[in-house]
Amino acid sequence: MRMGSCLSWHEGGETNSLPAPSPALRPPGSGLKKARMGERRIHGSLTESAGLQDQLRRIPGRMFLNGASNISSLFTRQGRKGPNQDAMIVWENFDSGTGAVFCGVFDGHGPNGHMVARRVRDSLPLKVRANWEVSLEGDESRQNSICRSGSIISEATKSRLFKEESGSLTELEENLPEVYTKLKESFLKAFKFMDNELKLHSNIDCFCSGTTAATLVKQGQHLVIGNIGDSRVVLGTRNQNESLVAVQLTVDLKPDLPKEAERIRRCRGRVFAHQCEPTVARVWLPNRGIPGLAMARAFGDFCLKDFGLISVPEISYHQISKKDEFIVLASDGVWDVLSNQEVVDAIASAPAQPSAARFLVELAVRSWRLQYPTSKVDDCAAVILFLNTDNHHGQESSIETSNGAGNSQELPTLCTLDQTSYNVI
Numbered sequence: 001m002r003m004g005s006c007l008s009w010h011e012g013g014e015t016n017s018l019p020a021p022s023p024a025l026r027p028p029g030s031g032l033k034k035a036r037m038g039e040r041r042i043h044g045s046l047t048e049s050a051g052l053q054d055q056l057r058r059i060p061g062r063m064f065l066n067g068a069s070n071i072s073s074l075f076t077r078q079g080r081k082g083p084n085q086d087a088m089i090v091w092e093n094f095d096s097g098t099g100a101v102f103c104g105v106f107d108g109h110g111p112n113g114h115m116v117a118r119r120v121r122d123s124l125p126l127k128v129r130a131n132w133e134v135s136l137e138g139d140e141s142r143q144n145s146i147c148r149s150g151s152i153i154s155e156a157t158k159s160r161l162f163k164e165e166s167g168s169l170t171e172l173e174e175n176l177p178e179v180y181t182k183l184k185e186s187f188l189k190a191f192k193f194m195d196n197e198l199k200l201h202s203n204i205d206c207f208c209s210g211t212t213a214a215t216l217v218k219q220g221q222h223l224v225i226g227n228i229g230d231s232r233v234v235l236g237t238r239n240q241n242e243s244l245v246a247v248q249l250t251v252d253l254k255p256d257l258p259k260e261a262e263r264i265r266r267c268r269g270r271v272f273a274h275q276c277e278p279t280v281a282r283v284w285l286p287n288r289g290i291p292g293l294a295m296a297r298a299f300g301d302f303c304l305k306d307f308g309l310i311s312v313p314e315i316s317y318h319q320i321s322k323k324d325e326f327i328v329l330a331s332d333g334v335w336d337v338l339s340n341q342e343v344v345d346a347i348a349s350a351p352a353q354p355s356a357a358r359f360l361v362e363l364a365v366r367s368w369r370l371q372y373p374t375s376k377v378d379d380c381a382a383v384i385l386f387l388n389t390d391n392h393h394g395q396e397s398s399i400e401t402s403n404g405a406g407n408s409q410e411l412p413t414l415c416t417l418d419q420t421s422y423n424v425i
Helices: 032-057 113-137 142-147 155-163 180-202 257-264 340-348 356-371
Strands: 008-011 012-016 070-077 086-091 101-109 213-219 220-228 232-238 244-248 269-272 281-284 292-293 314-319 324-330 380-386 420-423
Touching: 032 113, 070 086, 070 356, 086 113, 086 380, 101 113, 101 324, 101 380, 113 180, 113 213, 180 213, 180 220, 180 314, 213 232, 213 324, 232 340, 244 340, 257 269, 324 340, 340 356, 356 380
Parallel strands: none
Antiparallel strands: 008 012, 070 380, 086 101, 101 213, 213 220, 220 314, 232 244, 232 324, 269 281, 281 292, 314 420, 324 380
């Protein structure tokens, strides 16, 4: 078993990385006839995808390649396990009015994980924004725009999903700002739409492939986070001694968390660690030693969706203070080899703010080689959002190609920004 694999299978006493899904796993009606039907729909699906890509390219302030802007730095590097299955995004002016920012990191897994991660990167922010606009304007006639934003969900599915309740607020949540309430509802609906879109997608097989999603929207001093899987969001902030410390804002949603394990077992899924990897709990089908998913929530992975795996995000809130300096979102390729504090310290010591994400990822790659010299380096992706950047000057947006060329601009002194965070779902 290779270090860092999200999927595995074990049968006959052997353990391997997940192969292409067996036809025996698939539900009735998913054989040759369905495959041929899917082939006939590929042209339409590709046309739709091309239209979505054209729409996305026209959006100002949207970055998904290695690069930087006045307030952000992002970088990804392919590992040694195949295609880069990590994807990332920073979308400035997200709401076209208040200067909101959307950030996300998506870590794919399985045979088609790279395609799932990129599709979620492209479609999920559109759905979050459309739902947010609907909740702010209260115009039910605009709800169809939510599913038109890169979606192929049927009208019947749309109607059913819109009728579903997003859950009542807890006593703690009732004391949070209205922006939290609106964005919580938007995240919950958008994640549901996204997973249903993947299930119906004619050109991406998500039966045994999926992705994590660590996402956030920052509006003013409000930060709302939606998270599934084991990618992570960490805050770099100053403590009472003015030392830079790390504060984890999300929970790694692993199968051995009591709440997650209880849900999975209640749905007849199994949770256990294989003997060759005793510290890594995984999700398995009731009567088969597959797929061995190392997370309790994910987009896709429909072989497990009837057995306790869900795509409902955990929503959390943080009020940004003057002591807060930056937020980092990263895939587990970074967190598997670096602690939260090591990540924060690395960002603070980067030679320049625009190249901070690259500096962090390259440190993670070196750490992989030192800590696990016989294992293949995992894909790594990091998005850094710098806070209270009003006094930063002379940093032009720098969008780079996938070779990740660095930017040597000097790292400005960050304003030392009492952090208040709530984990509410």
